[in-house]
Amino acid sequence: MLPESNAAPGYMYDECKATADWLLSQLSMRPLVGIVCGSGLGGLADSLKNQVVFKYSDIPNFPKSTVHGHAGRLVFGTLKGTSCVCMQGRFHLYEGYPVQKITLPIRVFNLMGVETVILTNAAGGLNQDYRVGDVMIIKDHINMPGFAGINPLAGPNEDRFGVRFPCMSDAYNRKLVRLAHEVGAELGFDEFLREGVYCMLGGPSFETIAECRMLNKLGADAVGMSTVHEVIVARHCGMRVFAMSLISNRSVMDYESEERANHEEVLQTGDDRAKQLEVFVATFVSRLGHASNGTH
Numbered sequence: 001m002l003p004e005s006n007a008a009p010g011y012m013y014d015e016c017k018a019t020a021d022w023l024l025s026q027l028s029m030r031p032l033v034g035i036v037c038g039s040g041l042g043g044l045a046d047s048l049k050n051q052v053v054f055k056y057s058d059i060p061n062f063p064k065s066t067v068h069g070h071a072g073r074l075v076f077g078t079l080k081g082t083s084c085v086c087m088q089g090r091f092h093l094y095e096g097y098p099v100q101k102i103t104l105p106i107r108v109f110n111l112m113g114v115e116t117v118i119l120t121n122a123a124g125g126l127n128q129d130y131r132v133g134d135v136m137i138i139k140d141h142i143n144m145p146g147f148a149g150i151n152p153l154a155g156p157n158e159d160r161f162g163v164r165f166p167c168m169s170d171a172y173n174r175k176l177v178r179l180a181h182e183v184g185a186e187l188g189f190d191e192f193l194r195e196g197v198y199c200m201l202g203g204p205s206f207e208t209i210a211e212c213r214m215l216n217k218l219g220a221d222a223v224g225m226s227t228v229h230e231v232i233v234a235r236h237c238g239m240r241v242f243a244m245s246l247i248s249n250r251s252v253m254d255y256e257s258e259e260r261a262n263h264e265e266v267l268q269t270g271d272d273r274a275k276q277l278e279v280f281v282a283t284f285v286s287r288l289g290h291a292s293n294g295t296h
């Protein structure tokens with residue numbers, strides 16, 4: 001069965017506000033940092049202290065998670081004293097939801113008071129220097145569905161969130177990219193920390209060899225099926241964004257190769273790096289330097 005269809009874009013603000021108000025009415029904290037866990041990276045949410053957990057199926061207007069490795073829980077809590085909300089599971093275009101619906105949680109983050117969004121994903125490594133298990137700090141993206149007009153901001157602009165034509169040349173906050181390198185160096189993660197360009201495709205089929213070669217020639221270092229639409233929505237409503245990809249598999253670029261992309265390998269790589277990524281995100285969050293501690 002297909003997920004329920006999206007409300008008309010004109011109603012998106014009211015929908016998001018109702019969801020944010022519903023959540024806030026049950027919480028004694030306000031999150032300052034929003035974290036989205038990619039495939040196999042849901043363990044990041046487990047490191048939050050003083051947790052309050054909601055199943056997506058219990059949250060008004062929220063889509064439901066349908067992908068293995070995406071638990072479908074919204075987890076509130078603190079990371080080293082900073083109030084956070086963590087999506088343990090995200091939504092993807094290929095699940096059948098409209099792009100406005102899969103990005104609804106990012107707008108809900110904004111309406112709850114989130115200032116900084118940290119997005120994680122699992123991605124195929126197009127850059128031939130990358131190894132499985134590398135962590136790529138995203139410095140820029142290529143929005144392939146956007147080339148075909150699939151953009152979460154398409155439709156009437158909602159001025160209460162942001163402007164009609166938001167700039168994307170500063171989508172990935174450069175100070176946060178520098179902070180990530182500092183934190184990575186302090187933790188001794190240099191050897192597997194990279195910086196590069198993420199390309200989003202709609203999925204769910206993995207790429208052909210010709211597609212991987214093309215994407216790499218276009219300047220992409222990693223390829224996945226998420227994140228970009230979330231970044232666009234977060235930037236539209238003025239939140240700062242940091243994003244990173246766990247290179248969960250090498251993209252197949254060679255017709256002689258016996259390698260085959262598969263979701264099981266993606267989840268396994270997430271498991272293997274889970275503990276280090278938890279330490280990385282906790283340390284990174286503790287260094288963000290928010291003005292207040294989020295308890296209102």
Ligand SMILES: O=P(O)(O)O[C@H]1O[C@H](CO)[C@@H](O)[C@H]1O
Binds near residue numbers: 038225226227266
């Ligand atoms: O981007 P995340 O949610 O980490 O998931 C990635 O892993 C799945 C493929 O294994 C795809 O959904 C791809 O986008």
Ligand code: HPA
Binds near residue numbers: 122123207224248250
């Ligand atoms: O190779 C990949 N391609 C697209 N999405 C992915 N998500 C994890 N690995 C991949």
